[in-house]
Amino acid sequence: YGEKLKSKIKIPSLTKKEFPYNFYLAHWIDCNSTCTWENLKTIKNYKPSICISTGWLVSTNNNSHTFVSDVNFNDDGTIGECGNTTTIPSVNIIKLTKVRI
DSSP states (O other), X not given: OOHHHHHHOOOOOOOTTTOOOOEEEEEXXXXXXXXXXXXXXXXXXXXXXXXXXXXXXXXXXTTEXXXXXXXXXXXXXXXXXXXXXXXXXXXXXXXXXXXXX
């Protein structure tokens, strides 16, 4: 967008009433795999990956935590859709840190 157009865009906000979710930094463990041929010594040294994901925690159902990282808005400023979702098994989460935004 040009500067003139950007200045006319109203920036919507996420109110707690409309979007009552907290934002988190999640440290979690993920599996590793490969479809290539490897020697047994290398395979024995494989370890799970430690991952970090961020997003609003929108669900903790079914022994899992579901985060969304992106939110878009309708023309009237109401929440449209959410994107970049990650669902992590609860047993894989090492640490959850609530982030104040």
